Amino acid sequence: MSDVKTIAEPVQEKLVFDRPKSLTKRGFTYCPGCGHGVIHRLVAELIDEFGVQDRAIGMASVGCSVFSYWFFDCDFISCAHGRAPATATGVKRAHPDAFVFSYQGDGDLASIGMAEIMHAANRGEQITVIFVNNAIYGMTGGQMAPTTLENMVTTTSPLGRDPILAGGPIRMVEILANLDGVAFAARGSSSSPRNILKAKAYMKKAFRSQIEKKGFGIVEILSNCNTNWRKTPQEANKFIDEEMVKAFPLGVYKDVFADKSKK
Amino acid sequence: MPRIEVIKESCKGCQLCVPACPHGLVLFTKTEINQMGYYPVEYVDPEDKCTGCMLCAIICPDVAIRVYK
Ligand SMILES: Cc1ncc(C[n+]2csc(CCOP(=O)(O)OP(=O)(O)O)c2C)c(N)n1
Ligand code: SF4
Ligand code: SF4
Numbered sequence: 001m002s003d004v005k006t007i008a009e010p011v012q013e014k015l016v017f018d019r020p021k022s023l024t025k026r027g028f029t030y031c032p033g034c035g036h037g038v039i040h041r042l043v044a045e046l047i048d049e050f051g052v053q054d055r056a057i058g059m060a061s062v063g064c065s066v067f068s069y070w071f072f073d074c075d076f077i078s079c080a081h082g083r084a085p086a087t088a089t090g091v092k093r094a095h096p097d098a099f100v101f102s103y104q105g106d107g108d109l110a111s112i113g114m115a116e117i118m119h120a121a122n123r124g125e126q127i128t129v130i131f132v133n134n135a136i137y138g139m140t141g142g143q144m145a146p147t148t149l150e151n152m153v154t155t156t157s158p159l160g161r162d163p164i165l166a167g168g169p170i171r172m173v174e175i176l177a178n179l180d181g182v183a184f185a186a187r188g189s190s191s192s193p194r195n196i197l198k199a200k201a202y203m204k205k206a207f208r209s210q211i212e213k214k215g216f217g218i219v220e221i222l223s224n225c226n227t228n229w230r231k232t233p234q235e236a237n238k239f240i241d242e243e244m245v246k247a248f249p250l251g252v253y254k255d256v257f258a259d260k261s262k263k
Numbered sequence: 264m265p266r267i268e269v270i271k272e273s274c275k276g277c278q279l280c281v282p283a284c285p286h287g288l289v290l291f292t293k294t295e296i297n298q299m300g301y302y303p304v305e306y307v308d309p310e311d312k313c314t315g316c317m318l319c320a321i322i323c324p325d326v327a328i329r330v331y332k
């Protein structure tokens with residue numbers, strides 16, 4: 001009788017990577033290989049991990065991610081171009097228990113929305129900002145953004161961005177890290193699995209800044225717009241690693257959670 | 264045995280997962296077209312080499328890869 005037990009039990013297979021609960025079933029409308037999809041997934045994974053799906057309220061910006069309210073399975077507001085941090089301020093003050101985040105592109109946050117992001121950060125609003133920097137206006141056809149690299153060709157800088165005429169790429173997290181209201185500011189990248197995991201760790205701290213009431217948290221994530229960069233997705237991610245990081249160094253610029261005894 | 268599953272209707276054939284796999288188990292074979300009009304990648308692992316490292320799934324922008332362990 002006992003020899004029956006020696007027959008190997010079928011090993012139970014475990015699903016270890018799947019679509020996060022906080023994403024709807026709807027497929028993304030982004031171009032193949034676009035970094036927005038990766039960054040959406042990271043945000044949704046963190047909403048799941050922190051267990052805040054039922055009290056999360058997202059602020060959608062204007063840009064290719066304008067439809068992010070289709071993709072996140074939580075409350076969302078479609079904000080006027082660049083004004084997401086102002087809308088987030090109102091929502092968070094009216095609903096202090098909500099988890100309030102904005103998801104903004106570089107045209108949205110660093111151009112038309114410059115005033116709103118600066119003042120929301122300076123006021124130390126208890127919100128989390130996910131800032132997707134692809135160095136270009138994606139949705140409208142690849143115009144130059146304040147974050148466009150020097151000499152980078154776009155539809156409105158056909159000879160390359162001339163810093164004498166148009167300035168250089170603006171480094172938002174470095175600027176924002178100087179404001180007292182900011183608890184966490186970092187820059188990651190979506191260009192490789194390793195960078196994606198690191199970016200997620202940064203985003204986790206920007207979530208914690210709000211959840212533990214430490215202040216304003218922002219993570220900038222370098223992302224490819226392979227379509228308007230006129231590159232394959234693979235070439236575009238390589239461009240981030242080889243060129244974009246020179247203008248936008250990756251790392252943590254402010255961290256309220258850092259161990260201050262270690263200097 | 265660790266393995267992956269490509270959700271063919273979600274895949275946009277961007278091929279970012281192809282070089283991400285250290286064992287070259289994800290291939291762009293162009294053998295079928297999905298409803299969106301893209302060529303989904305194929306998981307080919309006759310020798311059970313997949314370790315479930317998830318690198319392909321992490322880089323995928325369309326959450327088109329499930330990983331089992
Ligand atoms: C008030 C206003 N001005 C201008 C526009 C046109 N517009 C739409 S998207 C966009 C820029 C988007 O770029 P970015 O924020 O970098 O997002 P991406 O599309 O690259 O993800 C602009 C200028 C608009 N919709 N509303
Ligand atoms: S245009 Fe650029 S930013 Fe917009 S979805 Fe396509 S690759 Fe992404
Ligand atoms: S990364 Fe995802 S969408 Fe791109 S080819 Fe691989 S499975 Fe398809």
